[in-house]
Amino acid sequence: MGLFSFLKKKTDAPAGDASASFLAVDTRLRAGEPSRLDSEAERERQRAIARATAAKIDEIELEMTSAIFDDDTPWGSAARRPAALAAAPLHDTSADTGADSGAEALPEAAVPATAPAVEESAILYANGQAAAAESLLRDSLAGFGQAERLPWWMLFDLYQATGQEARFESIAIDYASHFETSPPAWQPLAPSQDPPRPAGVDASESLGPALDAGIAPRLQRLLAAEAPLVRIDLGTVRSADADGCALLLTTLQTLRKDGRELVLAGADTLMATLRPMLAVGERASGEAPWLLLLE
Numbered sequence: 001m002g003l004f005s006f007l008k009k010k011t012d013a014p015a016g017d018a019s020a021s022f023l024a025v026d027t028r029l030r031a032g033e034p035s036r037l038d039s040e041a042e043r044e045r046q047r048a049i050a051r052a053t054a055a056k057i058d059e060i061e062l063e064m065t066s067a068i069f070d071d072d073t074p075w076g077s078a079a080r081r082p083a084a085l086a087a088a089p090l091h092d093t094s095a096d097t098g099a100d101s102g103a104e105a106l107p108e109a110a111v112p113a114t115a116p117a118v119e120e121s122a123i124l125y126a127n128g129q130a131a132a133a134e135s136l137l138r139d140s141l142a143g144f145g146q147a148e149r150l151p152w153w154m155l156f157d158l159y160q161a162t163g164q165e166a167r168f169e170s171i172a173i174d175y176a177s178h179f180e181t182s183p184p185a186w187q188p189l190a191p192s193q194d195p196p197r198p199a200g201v202d203a204s205e206s207l208g209p210a211l212d213a214g215i216a217p218r219l220q221r222l223l224a225a226e227a228p229l230v231r232i233d234l235g236t237v238r239s240a241d242a243d244g245c246a247l248l249l250t251t252l253q254t255l256r257k258d259g260r261e262l263v264l265a266g267a268d269t270l271m272a273t274l275r276p277m278l279a280v281g282e283r284a285s286g287e288a289p290w291l292l293l294l295e
């Protein structure tokens with residue numbers, strides 16, 4: 001009996017304690033104290049609020065960033081400006097634009113079409129070949145326009161320098177007709193003044209219009225000059241006789257024997273003058289014209 005009484009007391013006590021605990025919890029609930037489930041729900045609600053707040057802040061920051069850095073052209077799609085252009089100081093470009101456009105509008109200076117003939121004729125004249133220079137300038141006149149007057153002026157100078165007044169006056173008429181203006185005037189030489197010698201020639205003489213004994217003084221000057229280069233202009237010869245041919249032949253042979261360099265300008269004119277004298281069977285003029293023609 002005592003044992004069961006003791007066990008009964010032991011088993012009754014926990015039951016009483018459990019009832020007391022349940023009553024205590026129920027009392028706390030009734031008094032408004034939160035349970036463990038309510039605490040977890042509250043914490044989850046707070047987390048949701050925090051996440052929503054953070055998302056709102058991110059959205060506001062994104063809008064602010066877009067407003068500051070918004071650009072219609074995507075980054076990196078526009079061509080980069082040269083560094084030199086970007087670093088150039090700002091200034092009024094209206095004046096520069098006008099200057100540049102004016103400079104671009106100017107055409108390049110055209111080289112005159114007469115340049116080759118002018119240069120070559122000047123070289124020929126400097127080398128003592130006045131007849132060749134004259135021929136080159138005359139041949140080139142037909143292709144020149146009215147604005148190209150330089151070769152005409154060079155011909156005037158050449159005729160003036162070599163004392164060819166007749167040819168000077170002839171081309172003066174053509175010049176006046178072509179350009180419809182007054183040509184240069186012939187400047188007569190003083191009686192004691194000989195025509196100036198072409199540049200680069202040490203000894204120069206012009207023979208004509210008659211190739212006769214009267215050319216002896218001029219040939220003597222050529223022989224006495226002892227110049228390495230001798231120029232003889234035969235372009236004005238219109239007649240010749242045996243004495244003149246003999247004098248010229250002897251002078252040419254002597255100059256060649258001395259090792260001089262000879263420049264015979266207008267040799268074709270002399271040949272045309274000599275041919276009528278060289279008829280077959282004609283002995284009156286002697287051998288001098290034949291030998292001079294061969295020379």
